[in-house]
Amino acid sequence: MKRKLLKNTSALALLLLVTISNVRADNGYKLWLEYSKLTNQKEVVFYQQKLRYLIFPATSATLKAAQAELQTGLNDMLSLKPEKSVEIINSQTLVIGTPQSLKSLAITVPDSIGDEGYLIKTTLVNKRSCILITAKTDIGVMYGVFNFLKLLQTRQSVNDLNISDHPRITYRILDHWDNLNRSVERGYAGSSIWNWHKLPGFIDQRYIDYARANASVGINGSVINNVNADALILSPAYLLKIQALANVFRLYGIKIYVSVKFSSPVELGGLKTADPLDPAVKKWWADKVNEIYSYIPDFGGFLVKANSEGQPGPQTYGRSHVDGANMLADALAPHQGIVMWRAFVYDNKVPDDRSKQAFNEFKPFDGKFRNNVIIQVKNGPIDFQPREPFHPLFGAMPNTPLMMEFQLTQEYLGFSTHLVYEAPLFTECLQSDTYTQGKGSTVSRVITGGFNKKLITGMAGVANIGTDVNWCGHPFAQANWYAFGRFAWNPDLSPATIADDWLRMTFTNDNGFVSPVKKIMLQSRENTVNYMTPLGLHHIMGVSTHYGPGPWVDNAGRPDWNATYYHKADSAGIGFDRTSSGSDALAQYMPQVKGHWENLATCPDEYLLWFHHVKWTYKMRSGNSLWNELVHHYYSGAESVKQMQLTWDKMSGKVDPERFAEVNQLMGIQLSEALRWRDACVLYFQTFSKMPIESIYPKPDHPLSYYKDMKFYYVPGIGGNNYMTN
Incomplete structure (x- = not known):
C-alpha cells in the first residue's frame, strides 16, 4: 500500500510540474495538424527560399479552405507568408x-489520378521551374495541400518532387456510434461531439x-449516428441540424450519411408496417x-443494421436482406x-456456430x-x-460490393487506457490471401474492386x-483514426510508414523519440x-461492458454471448473446433486456406485455438506444452507493458511534459x-488443465475468486448500466 501511495504521489507531483513548467504544454487537440515550428535554422532557410512566392487563386469555398490551411501551416512552421503573385514563376514559386x-497557365492533369487524386511535382510552368500542386477537382487540390504540408511536417526535401497519388477506395467513411442524447455506444473519449441541442444555430469550432x-x-x-438508430434522426427538426453539419463538412x-432504423415508417411515419415490399412503405421512404x-x-446515403441484436429489419416481415436493401437503394x-x-x-x-x-x-x-448497395463486413x-x-x-461474393468495417474505438482492446496501435491488425486482415x-x-484486392471493376468500393471505421x-x-489512440484514413486511401501502405509519419x-x-516509440507502437497490438x-482465444471479456477478463462468463442470457x-x-x-470434425466453419474458406488452417501441423499458433480444440499437453512448435505456451504468452504480454x-x-524531455505525463499515467x-x-x-484455465504455473513466473496476487467477484461501476460506453460484474 505504501508503495502504491508513493507512486500516486509521484504522478501528482509530475502533473504539478507540468502545470508550473515554462515549457510549452500540448493538450493534443490539434492532432497530427500541429504544424510545430521548425527549430533547425538551416531547414527554415531552405524551405523559405523554396517557397517565397505563391500562386493560388481561390475560386471556391473549398479552395479558400485549402489556401487557409496552407497559410496556417507555412506560418506556424516557418513564420512564412509567401508573396502572392500571378506574374513571378521561378524555382521559389509554389503554384496551386x-x-x-x-x-x-495552361495546366494539364492526367485522367489516371481520378477525381480525388493530385500531383505534387517540380515542373515547368510557362517554361519556368516551380513546385506545382494540382488536381482535376478542388477537393483533389485540398488533398494535395495537406500532403505537401506533411512533407514539411516530416522534414522531407521539396527538391525534384514527383508525387502522383489517388485513393484506391471510393467511400472512406467514419461510423459514429453516437446517440441523440450525446452518449456514445462503445465510446471511451467523452460524450458525442455533436451538440444537437445547440444545432443548427451554433457551429462549434x-x-x-x-x-x-x-x-x-x-x-x-x-x-453521424449510432447503427442502433433512433428514428427521430429523420425528423425535420434533426434534418435541419444535420444540414448545418453538412454545410461545414x-x-x-465530406458527405454526411445517417444510420436509419428499419421500422422508421412505423415509428416516425405512423404506418402499420415497415414491410419493404409494401407500396405504402416504399412511398414513405x-x-x-x-x-x-x-x-x-449532396447527402451520401444510409447505413443499416437490420435483424441483428434485436434491431428490426426485413426478416421481421418475412422478407430478405435483398428486399430491404434494394427498397432503400431504389x-x-x-x-x-x-x-x-x-x-x-x-x-x-x-444452433450453428x-x-x-x-x-x-x-x-x-x-x-x-x-448497384448502389454495398455490404459492410467486419474484418x-x-x-x-x-x-x-x-x-x-x-x-x-464476386458480384457484390463488400465494404471493410474496422473498429477504431478499442471496445476489446483496453478502451482508451491501453496503448494499442491498430495498423498491424488492419494490415493482417488486408493482406490475408x-x-x-x-x-x-x-x-x-477484393475490397478495392481488383476482381470486378464494376463494383463500388468502401471502407468504414x-x-x-x-x-x-x-x-x-x-x-496514441489518435494514431488509429489517422491510420484508418491512410489505409482507406491506400490499403497496401505499411503500418511502420504510417506510424513514422504520425x-x-x-x-x-527527433529520431531519438521516433525510432523507439515507433517500435512500441508496432509491437503494442x-x-x-x-x-x-493469446493463441486464437477470443470473446472472453466481461459480459455487456466488455471490460476486463471474463472467461468464466456462462450466464449472459444466450449461448453466443458467453x-x-x-x-x-x-x-x-481448450479451443473451438471449427474443422470438419467440429462446426466446419473452415468450409467457408477456399480449399487452400481451409487446408492450411485445418492441419495442426500448418495452422499458425495465432489461430490455433480459434480453429482447434487442443489437448493441454499438446506439444507446440516452441517445444512447450500448450498449457505452458499459453501461460508464457499471458506473462510475456504483461511484461511487455513494463x-x-x-x-x-x-522520452522525458523529448516531448511536451503534458502529454508525456498523460501517457505515463495511462501506461x-x-x-x-x-x-x-x-x-x-x-x-x-488452470482449473481445467490442473497443471502448475512454472516457478519462473511470479504467482498471481489474488485467488481466482477475487477476480470473479470484482465489480466495475459506470463503465463507459454502455449507456445507463450502473455496474457490471466480470
Missing part, C-alpha cells in the same frame, strides 16, 4: 490549383477541426429521401445515394443487390476481437472520437493479444489491467 482555376482532420487523411464521409469534401435531399443536396438511386447494409447478423435461435452465420445469410444473395467473423482470421465473405481468384487474391480535449481519450507530425521529428486472448461458448475449456483441452513503460520513461493503468487479465485468465 486546378486546370480551371489556373486556366491562364470542433466541427471544423474534425472536418480538417478527416480531409487531411482523405476520409470523405461521416455516418462540404468544404472539406421515397418521400423521406426526397425530403432529406431538399435539405442536403429510393436513393435518383440522388446517387448509397446503402451500406451491415452483414453483422447472428441469431441465438440458429456464430462465426458462420453472416456467410450463410449473405453468400446466397451474391449479385442480387442493387473478422465474430466481432472486432483482438485477433480474428479474415471474414470468409471477402472474396465469396483469400485464394478466391488464385494465389494473391488478398482482401485488399467505427470512430473513437469524443469530447475529450485530445479527441480520442489516449494520445509520430513526426504529432510529437517531434501483439502485446495486448498476448495478455488478453465466454464459455468460445473457449470451450474442459479437462481435455518494457513499454521503461521505453516511454526515457500505469494499462499495466495493472494487463496483470489482471493475465492472472485471472491463467488461474481460470
